[in-house]
Amino acid sequence: MPTVVVIYDSKTGFTESMAKAVVNGVRDVKGVEGELLKVGTPFSVSRLDKVDAIVLGSPSYYGDVTHEMKAFLETLKDHKETNKLELSGKKGGIFAAYTWDKGWVIDKLQVYMNILGIELVAPPVSALDRMGGSIFHGGKVPLLRIDENSLQKCSELGQVVASNLRG
Numbered sequence: 001m002p003t004v005v006v007i008y009d010s011k012t013g014f015t016e017s018m019a020k021a022v023v024n025g026v027r028d029v030k031g032v033e034g035e036l037l038k039v040g041t042p043f044s045v046s047r048l049d050k051v052d053a054i055v056l057g058s059p060s061y062y063g064d065v066t067h068e069m070k071a072f073l074e075t076l077k078d079h080k081e082t083n084k085l086e087l088s089g090k091k092g093g094i095f096a097a098y099t100w101d102k103g104w105v106i107d108k109l110q111v112y113m114n115i116l117g118i119e120l121v122a123p124p125v126s127a128l129d130r131m132g133g134s135i136f137h138g139g140k141v142p143l144l145r146i147d148e149n150s151l152q153k154c155s156e157l158g159q160v161v162a163s164n165l166r167g
């Protein structure tokens, strides 16, 4: 069965709710399997050889993807350069969470997708986290703080990438 893996990082849960909506969108498409993977959890990079599409998601932290996501992407880049893993030709999508920089982190993810030769088959989705950074001020961050519209866009992202694999 064609498989889409949704690889994301999340520190306070916002991007995680996006990632779950993306993978649910994938699973809405009959005949396509969706996997969810948080960077940092035990995982063999060579597993990516077997998947058909890769969707990447990261929050913006200090104007960039998280350190963990960056390390993961650098590993993929290194594997490509040393011919250990070839991802070019696979389909992909990207999503990002932000609070004040309008989602520039999308551009950062896109650069890696280009380097890896993964073809984006759906428009990127970025979602505004109005509560972002409030933990800096001792504020309580509600667990579910993403709006329905953003979740819907994430779900559509998953559906479009998955539909692309059915040919």
Ligand SMILES: Cc1cc2nc3c(=O)[nH]c(=O)nc-3n(C[C@H](O)[C@H](O)[C@H](O)COP(=O)(O)O)c2cc1C
Pocket: 009, 010, 011, 012, 013, 014, 015, 016, 059, 060, 061, 062, 063, 064, 097, 098, 099, 100, 101, 102, 103, 129, 131, 132, 133, 134, 135, 136
């Ligand atoms: C330490 C810290 C740094 C952040 N840096 C940025 C930033 O550079 N640009 C931005 O737009 N949002 C920034 N944010 C807001 C996060 O991107 C936003 O809260 C996001 O939803 C967090 O995702 P997560 O809950 O999946 O970790 C920052 C938040 C924190 C706590």
